[in-house]
Amino acid sequence: LHSSFLCLGSDGGASFNSSVADQQAEIETVAKVTHEKGKRNDTQENNGTRPFQLQDVFSLENEDSDDMTLIDKKNNVFVMSNKKSKYPILQVDLRLISDLVVIIVFAAIGGIVFSCLGQPVIVGYLLAGSIIGPGGLKFISEMVQVETVAQFGVVFLLFALGLEFSMTKLKVVGPVAVLGGLFQIVLLMFLCGVTALLCGARLSEGIFVGAFLSMSSTAVVVKFLVERNSTSSLHGQVTIGILIFQDCVVGLLFALLPVLGGNSGLLQGIISMGKLLLILSIYLTAASLLTWSFVPRFLKLMIQLSSQTNELYQLAAVAFCLLSAWCSDKLGLSLELGSFVAGVMLSTTEFAQHTLEQVEPIRNLFAALFLSSIGMLINVHFLWNHVDILLASVILVIVVKTAIAAIVVKAFRYNIKISFHVGVLLAQIGEFAFVLLSRASNLHVIEGKMYLLLLGTTALSL
Template sequence: MSNKKSKYPVLQVDLRLISDLVVVIVSAAIGGIISSCLGQPVIVGYLLAGSIIGPGGLKFISEMVQVETVAQFGVVFLLFALGLEFSLSKLKVVGPVAVLGGLLQVVIFMFLCGITAVLCGAKLSEGIFVGCFLSMSSTAVVVKFLVERNNSDALHGQVTIGTLIFQDCAVGLLFALLPILGGNSGIFQGMVSMGKLLLTLSIYLAGAAVLIWSFVPRFLKLMTHLSSQTNELYQLAAVAFCLLSAWCSDKLGLSLELGSFVAGVMISTTDFAQHTLDQVEPIRNLFAALFLSSIGMLIHVQFLWTHVDILLASVILVIVVKTTVAATITKAFGYNLRTSVIVGVLLAQIGEFAFVLLSRASNLHLVEGKMYLLLLGTTALSLVTTPVVFKLIPALMHLGVLMHWFPSENGTNNEEKVSMIEAHDRVL
């Protein structure tokens, strides 16, 4: 800020904020490195680093509000990159099970958690949010595992990736739903608000569709031409486009996250999607680390240690229920039991975008106190245990063959080929 007492504007530096950002970035880097060396997702390292330096740990960070404000750019760029990676063609291959099955998973979890909340005396809106929260799986962790095992083109890989893509798309809509869930109005007022929201969303998406056809390709082509020597201008223009879309969405009463996601989707329809992603990815990674570390700062280590038994029970329950629901739905769409079980296990964790949803819900006072910390801890522990769960898949499949639950490997491959041909024919 400039010094108001001075006759002339004088730039001043907030050394406290700089110091806090240095601490967060360095600790996140160290946490990510350690986590990666231990075979864990770097997300876990960021969260643990934040919990250590935050108020619940060593209390290295004094200006939480400023750090969290800067870290919110991480949410914006995460959703922007997610939109850039959006692929309708991939979703079409396993469309029915991905879209209808994915939607059914969300509805089932919303219903189960809503009923549980009412029976336990909690708010219905809180239960519905927890259902949305639990229905999300980790795209980054699962896709990384499938690519490493060369299973991304297998039938279970296609079904899993398709479902994850649908979930990623649903995140944007869930952000639009959160203000309704966080409101204190009655059912009628809630329905009216939802109607207004859907109308606003429709207008916003219609405007985005017009921009896709008339402006975005030409704008990106111009930026590419002007950035022939250096990508600096293109990178800046892409970031500006993302932030402008997010700002417009927020001003319309939607959300920053939805606007940034739509901005990414608009660019994903052009030939510049991959180039834009390459330019934005470093920025996204930096701010995502800041965001996840800031989330970690809200974790109270003492609370987690005190309630470690509840957290472990919660994670086991989440894994069992999510595996069962996902496997049952996949089986209902005509896939064999082996494929269905693998898909269920792959989708059994809570995804990294759940942190984004949780942060937004906390700002809206939809979840608070111990429930917030419990969901935060359960999600973090879920991601920590995911690599271990994935390593158990071969043993589980072998046990299934021995118990005659699944066909042998050769029989399964033949079934998968037939199923993929049938899925392709359904698309055509």
Template sequence: MITHDKAKRNDTPSTIAAKSFQIQDVFSLETEDSDGTQLIDQKDNVFVMSNRKSKYPVLQLDLRLISDLVVVIVSATIGGITFSLLGQPVIVGYLLAGSLIGPGGLNFISEIVQVETTAQFGVIFLLFALGLEFSLDKLKVVGPVAVLGGLLQILILMSFCGLTAALCGAKLSEGVFVGSFLSMSSTAVVSKFLVEKGSANSLHCQVTIGTLILQDCAVGLLFALLAVLGGNSGLLEGIISMAKLVLMLSIFIAIGYVFSLSLLPRFLKLMVQLSSQTNEIYQLASVAFCLLSAWGSDRLGISLELGSFVAGVMISTTGFAQHTLEQVEPIRNLFAALFLASIGMLIHVQFLWNHVDILFASVILVVIVKTIVVTGVIRAFGYNFRTSFAVGLSLAQIGEFAFILLSRASNFHLVEGKMYLLLLGITAFSLITTPLMFKIIPAVLHLGKLMRWFPAERENNQE
């Protein structure tokens, strides 16, 4: 629906005067005489479109978006500084800052769709940087466990949750969805920690990254599965949709491989020559290449994130990976903070506080179950217990793609009401526990060595 009014207002002057002042009103930019044409979607999100009084195109400012971005970035900065001073990972500060300013907190930002869209660049640049640091040769080494093991993890969790739902009297479709929901781990958050630790070349990190990539590839397949579970698509239509997605993915990777061997090295070399005086051209070209790859993958029905990762991997096959990483790192850090704060805004603080016992019990259960399942699968592929357990702990959270799956499932009426809010909170808080998991991994592995849980002589061979 398009309207020239900011909103339908039924308030009289007396009722307006009677309203008490709230601190979030400081951040509200709504006025009675707004002239901007606006688009209002089905969820009452407002988008500024154009100025209807002008005959010609003119520059327009979405002051709401500017105000929201100021609030998010300043809040994330304060949260990051606070947790850095406390010696804690700044990522927790970003998440908690977002939860405070979002609709479920102090409500400084009530319409988060535009902020979330902008923050999506954070995931794109995170995966682009991860692709730059990723070794294609080492991916081939962990390929079987990443592809087959990753698929096996998803199937095990879907089967386990589906069977549990059936035994408890719930719908089988709901259980299968929850299993697919739990199978997702956070590529953005985990990759950020792996990059910060500088341990992306260790074996357990390579297996972790490979599994995360497989999960990202599987997201499109899970979207097709949701239509089947929701009753909006038959089994045959769902299988055809998944087959098309696999075909498009194969075509995209093949095109990227050919391009990385032919034109890409020459293009990057030319950009370096043009950037002899300033790195501005090379930086802009790197970002443009990343975004073009992400856009292309999205047009083929694959995820934006996968396209950005493939772009990074393509550059990593040339000799310009490190130089490119140095150019995009500041951009990556800014948008990563924005993305993590936007995730925090999805947390409904009051609801979760009223159900804090169920929340904590569920998060602990998720961590335990995922660690056991992932460790068992990796162990089945011949890796020692130390490596398998490290991968299990690294993937013991629910990823950001689960938010998208949850939103789609809500549209298909697979989950509704309190279950939706609870799953949302479990996902967010499982991400908050990720810094703790990465901190305890070295301690747990050291303890395992002392307790002789795994043979010490095999650790050096696989780490």
């Protein structure tokens, strides 16, 4: 290790000096680690005294690579992003490639194992991530880079969800789906908010936990109903209607998270929410106009140009999704909301199903990456040391959600049997809760043990 400074641009000293002069950067001593073959523990390796470590199989530190890592005084680790060179050269981060290979392979293994056991593959992805992450075998070197790539999973998950959006399905059991679904979410948010205040926690944290717990897994429930030929039953129709409404509300919950994450008072929070709703209204109005005037013509053109291959159509659909997500993020909303709106815009056209078929492989790949990256945040030791608390939390969630959903459905004059069936089907916590949880953690709505508790509870409830 030796002291070094990080070049901030291709013009070397000029960029370094100007950045410091403009007070955009400050001088700090860092340690530079160069990963070259034979530089680490040469003596031990030569005489055979260094023990074999499993991490070495997944590490590129013994390869012929000149990748560098910088470590500051607070032990923050930085990866060199643009090495200064006289001529433009192709630069490859082999450690990132290695990390992606590891996470994809382990996610595939986890998914296969849990699928063979008749369990949701989502849990397999989470478990795979927990095994290879910092709380497990520590196979992943570049956590930030992997998690950044995995965020595309959130975008494509919500894009596909928007593509499956259907007002026709929602109208079948409209009153209980919309009003009942809304009452369930509001009631859980209210109960958790009051509980948080009584326990001395922040109101915003309680409200988020209520919104978090109100989500149920559309994929798991629908798969269960299909396997039992219950999709056309009355309790199946009511359950699917509520699930569709919950899926619609997910986008609005993402818009609410920045307000919950603010440190301002109630008045400032109301003002911020008002601004947010105004921006959201403008954004949705613009999206509606484009849906009517631009989207159908655009998709027809892409279909004509893609008569021989779907490559261009697939690329155009992905670009449309990412552009909408980027615009939403720049307006202060969220990437997630923008991608969901993009899907809804396309769902109104005759090409919705074709678009979904084109983006499904991309969605599945990045969704597995995202869920595995979430799993990397699960501390196995924490789960083992708090297994009693987690099991108690899962039982409490199932009982409370079943009771609330059953009471709400019964209020719409359905009999007790149907109400109870719907309550049981909605008792788990859905996969999109992981997306909400990740976003809430980034905005500091929740932190620490509560994050790990919700993460473990969700995984076990599925």
